[in-house]
Amino acid sequence: MxxxxxxxxxxxxxxxxxxxxxxxxxxxxxxxxxxxxxxxxxxxxxxxxxxxxxxxxxxxxxxxxxxxxxxxxxxxxxxxxxxxxxxxxxxxxxxxxxxxxxxxxxxxxxxxxxxxxxxxxxxxxxxxxxxxxxxxxxxxxxxxxxxxxxxxxxxxxxxxxxxxxxxxxxxxxxxxxxxxxxxxxxxxxxxxxxxxxxxxxxxxxxxxxxxxxxxxxxxxxxxxxxxxxxxxxxxxxxxxxxxxxVVVEDEPAGPAGPLALLIAGLRLFVTLFLVGLLALWLLPRAVTGAAGTLRSRPWLSLGWGALTIAGTAVAVLAVLVVSILLAIALGWLTLAGLAAAVVTTAVVLDLVLVLGLVLTVALLAPVVVACTAGGLLLRDRAPARFGKRVLALALGLLIYVLLRAVPFLGPVVALLVALLGVGALVVWAWDAARRSRARRRADRERDWDRGHDAGSWAAGSQPRGSGPAGPGHTGSGQAGSGQTGPGHTLSGPPQQTRPPWAGEGSGRQRPPEPPR
Structure with a gap:
């Protein structure tokens, strides 16, 4: 020193x-x-x-x-x-x-x-x-x-x-x-x-x-x-x-050889294990979902991992270049204050992108891959209990740390884990977003159908798919018959769509109107 x-x-x-x-x-x-x-x-x-x-x-x-x-x-x-x-x-x-x-x-x-x-x-x-x-x-x-x-x-x-x-x-x-x-x-x-x-x-x-x-x-x-x-x-x-x-006291020499390797591996294991526990507690769906994606589609995850890392690097450079060009254009328009704000925003955005990518590659990706490998070792691909998920995480991280310690093989393992983990997270997030959009679309259609049917009954019209009904006519109502007015009977084959107040059984009558 x-x-x-x-x-x-x-x-x-x-x-x-x-x-x-x-x-x-x-x-x-x-x-x-x-x-x-x-x-x-x-x-x-x-x-x-x-x-x-x-x-x-x-x-x-x-x-x-x-x-x-x-x-x-x-x-x-x-x-x-x-x-x-x-x-x-x-x-x-x-x-x-x-x-x-x-x-x-x-x-x-x-x-x-x-x-x-x-x-x-x-x-x-x-x-x-x-x-x-x-x-x-x-x-x-x-x-x-x-x-x-x-x-x-x-x-x-x-x-x-x-x-x-x-x-x-x-x-x-x-x-x-x-x-x-x-x-x-x-x-x-x-x-x-x-x-x-x-x-x-x-x-x-x-x-x-x-x-x-x-x-x-x-x-x-x-x-x-x-x-x-x-x-x-x-x-x-x-x-x-x-x-x-200017004097700095000599620091004692640190451990060397196998002991240093053991300490470095233990430090890496403890760090990733704590991060994994926090992720399983706060983001259980993301971790388990990404692990399931990696099990079912490993090659797709590998490809998307490489594309995500490369795309983030390109995005960081593109944001910087575009912000500089935009700032120069604003400078030509004598908007120096706005130009400075544009450059500052671009720098902050680049920092967020770089920090997010580094944290994902260094911490979240090994956790996802470790959960996947540990589940395969336990012969339980999707552990339901939290304790079994933690055990799978520990087993997977132990294998990862041991492989990282092998000369020449360690960097290759780290790269593959980063690509697979990042890709699995990206694919899972994309699928989750698609499913969420599909559910919202289905909910909107169901709400529209219910509102349309309720509005039809409130207006005195029949549900969709029914025939004409009125005085002296027989329409397609419920199974059986019911009184709809003095001297008029509603009968016919079962309807495709039931009114909101109809029950499961047949023969239910429409509630009488309240006295005026």
């Missing part, structure tokens, strides 16, 4: 990256609301050297090169971004590689794998960046503060303000006019990291904090790390140096 905690310098890049992406998305959504912006979107976008863009410029493309002048802000998203010219406003960029060789007249906010500022680069105000690597070459000038979160950073240029950094590896090799506050890793806990493949050379920075002979610091140096910084004798620090030792 590492002696120092990597949480500070790992959380900072994620937080910065999230903020930068949200800021870029918000600016794109409200671009049209500002009323003064030029939008370009191609595979390769080039602002020529003699070209001047008088307004803000919003660009998306695989490769973006700015050799000319942008008098407003530049918001750009692409694969590779190169700024050789001048951006008089702010720069907001999200890309794999960003190279700044020109001038940024205000703040620069960049989210990228690699950010490099060349010898001629000028950033008049602050630089805020998150990514894998940041490099400022000798000659780079930054007029404000630097806020960075990255795996590594090499600051060799001139920074007039303060530096706030969170990195596993940080090297100071230039001039810094303010204070430096950094959370850094240490050599004993940070190994060799994967270096992204980009079009520019990425420097190698040693883990921890390093100050080279060319480092000049006019303010104070405060850093948190598990080890001392490597400060060369030629480095100049005008203020105080404060080192906060």
């Amino acid at each position: 590492p002696r120092t905690s990597p949480v500070p310098f790992l959380l900072r890049p994620l937080t910065l990256l999230t903020l930068l992406v949200l800021a870029l998305a918000g600016a794109l959504l409200t671009a049209s609301a500002a009323g003064a912006a030029e939008i370009r979107g191609e595979e390769n976008v080039v602002v020529a050297e003699d070209e001047v863009v008088d307004d803000d410029l919003y660009v998306t493309g695989g490769s973006v090169v700015v050799d000319g002048t942008v008098r407003g802000d530049l918001l750009v998203a692409g694969g590779t971004i190169t700024i050789n010219g001048t951006v008089e406003g702010d720069l907001m960029a999200a890309a794999q590689t960003v190279v700044i060789e020109g001038t940024v007249g205000d703040d620069a906010r960049v989210a990228s794998q690699v950010l490099r500022l060349g010898e001629q680069a000028r950033v008049t105000d602050d630089l805020i960046t998150a990514g894998y690597s940041l490099e400022t070459r000798p000659g780079t000038e930054i007029g404000g503060d630097v806020l960075l979160g990255a795996y590594q950073a090499l600051l060799a240029g001139t920074i007039d303000g303060d530096v706030t950094a969170g990195a596993a590896a940080l090297a100071l090799a230039g001039s810094i006019g303010g204070d430096v506050q950094a959370d850094v890793g240490s050599a004993d806990e940070i190994g060799a990291a994967w270096a992204p493949t980009t079009g520019v050379a990425v420097p190698r920075v040693d883990p921890g904090l390093t100050l080279t002979d060319t480092a000049r610091l006019d303010g104070n140096l405060y850093y948190r790390s598990g080890t001392e910084a490597a400060i060369t004798p030629g480095a100049e620090i005008a203020g105080q140096v404060t080192h906060e030792q």
